[in-house]
Amino acid sequence: MTLQSSINETHHTFDSIQEVLAKANEKKTGDELAGIAAESAAERVAAKDVLSRLTLKELYEQPAIPYDDDEVTRLIIDSIDETVYDHIKDWTVSQLREFLVDSHTTEHEIEQIRPGLTSEMIAAVTKIMSNMDLILVTSKMEVTAYCNNTIGKEGTLSFRLQPNDPTDDRENILNAIREGLSYGVGDAVIGINPVEDDVAQTKRLLEATKGLIDEWEIPTQNCVLAHITTQMEAIRNGAPADLLFQSLAGSEKGNDEFGIDIELLDEAYELGKAAGTGDGPNFMYFETGQGSELSADAAASVDQVTLEARCYGLAKRYDPFIVNTVVGFIGPEYLYDGKQVIRAGLEDVFMGQLSGISMGIDACYTNHIQADQNDIENLAVLLTAAGTNFFISVPVSDDVMLNYQSNSFHDASTLREIFDKRPAPEFESWLETVDILEEGEMTAHAGDLTHFVEADQ
Known part of the structure; x- marks a missing residue:
């Protein structure tokens, strides 16, 4: 050759x-x-x-x-x-x-x-x-999936509500969820990155989020993004988890650094199907990111785009509800500036969708990368035009636990308005019943977390 x-x-x-x-x-x-x-x-x-x-x-x-x-x-x-x-x-x-x-x-x-x-x-x-x-x-490309609602239908744009707290404080987390719901986000998942990767803590946070979901009859999914083995043990102890989460790499050695292999993921899949609280049939959630294999000395001299594509080849075995790339999170050693982050975000969502998985993105950056909020908003606009299934959203664009910047709760309304997008259909109907949305428009209750407080007291 x-x-x-x-x-x-x-x-x-x-x-x-x-x-x-x-x-x-x-x-x-x-x-x-x-x-x-x-x-x-x-x-x-x-x-x-x-x-x-x-x-x-x-x-x-x-x-x-x-x-x-x-x-x-x-x-x-x-x-x-x-x-x-x-x-x-x-x-x-x-x-x-x-x-x-x-x-x-x-x-x-x-x-x-x-x-x-x-x-x-x-x-x-x-x-x-x-x-x-x-x-x-x-x-x-339209790739849909169903857990407790439907993601990816044409004309919709969903958001993960990420209510992280630097101390895993239950009330702070619940208030962040209430605020996110008031902006119409959370239809992709209510997903918490815990400070402590601990079975008891994971179960406590799953119970807290599930309690709020059940109280308000919200057609969405909960997830705590602890290690997959921690989540599995929490489920065996009775924790109500709709989605099971794990970060993936595109090489066997990279996954070994994450403490996983295909046999373990198969076991998690079967446990989620048997004992998870999601309706399914899609109840897995994966996260990826260009450069993760190199950061773990597991790249095998393969470029980061090819390794990223291989992550999606692995993910599709489990027909996941959602997969997202944390495109600017790993650092400037892998994606130096806003131009590289934007390119990587477009590549990742394209490759995920072409692989046949329900793909979204954390359009994000850290403070030591040569990017700013305008770069991330540009990427969000481009990927909404492209038809990504979902974005991650955090309070006022600033995740105070993970110490990085992403899209905000209120960006959801802006992107949906610009592109005439709607939430997941079941979630949109629910937003109308709780007076947050009316004929596709946000009501006066938008942004008011107290709207979701009274019934909880």
Whole structure:
């Protein structure tokens, strides 16, 4: 196999498909830190040229991490529908892109080829697409899921209500939930990142959120984002958990650093199905983020976009209710500035949706990254146009426990108004019954957490 291209009379040769994938990536500080990035814009263009001419069969036969070395690779390869794959295997990556962006290609036609795509194929086509390409194709794909309500229906935009508290104070958390509900958020999930990864604490927070949900008959899901083993033990002790959560990596070694493997995730899935309080059939929640494998010394010289795509290849085994990328959370070592964060956010939601999972995002940044709130709001606007299933939202855009910035509760109303989006249908009906929403418009009670206090006393 010859992997070469000439740009401006300069000849570029690449030693492997893995190198082509890495150097075709848009500029990312994580790839530079790993020593695998293109050394110039010309080399990046040359790698994109080579990548565009590779066939899907060549990508299938040479996964980023060898089949015998990695259980994520084995899962992705073994899950391929051979009949679908045989139909598309001779396509080049360029032909796959042309198929996706073609105005005549329908959502149903994209659905038909999904079972034949490996994560490496999805990552490859992402690398030769512009930001506008990613938005266009994502907007074509509707991926719905159901736990206690429906997420992802066309014309809707959902939000995770994230009421974190630096001391796990129950009343502070409940008041943050009340405020979020008053802004019409929480239809994706009411999800708490606990300070203490402890079974008793996890059960206490699940009981608190479930109590408020039951009191107000809210058609939504609760979740406490402790380690999956902590949640499992809490459920065995009677905790009411609608969704089971876990962070994922795109390599076996990365997942080992998270303290998980496929066998454990299978066990969690079966426990959630048997003993969780969500109606289902979708009751898993996963979180990912470009650069997480490199930060754990588990990247295996694979670029962060390809590893991210492999996270989604793993996630779809469990048909999750939601998956989100925490796109700007890991730090400037992996995504340096707002431009890189925006690109990564568009890539991640596209790759998740093309993988066939209900995909959303924490459009966020930390204070040591070269980004600001305008960058995050720009990303939120772009991804609402693209049709992401949900965003994470926190009080006044500032998570005081995790010490980072995200979208605020009131951003939900703005984004829905700009794009004429509605909450999840069951949640919208509930918002109307509690006088927060009327004919798609926020009422005078919007933003007033006391509206949800009296019945709780």
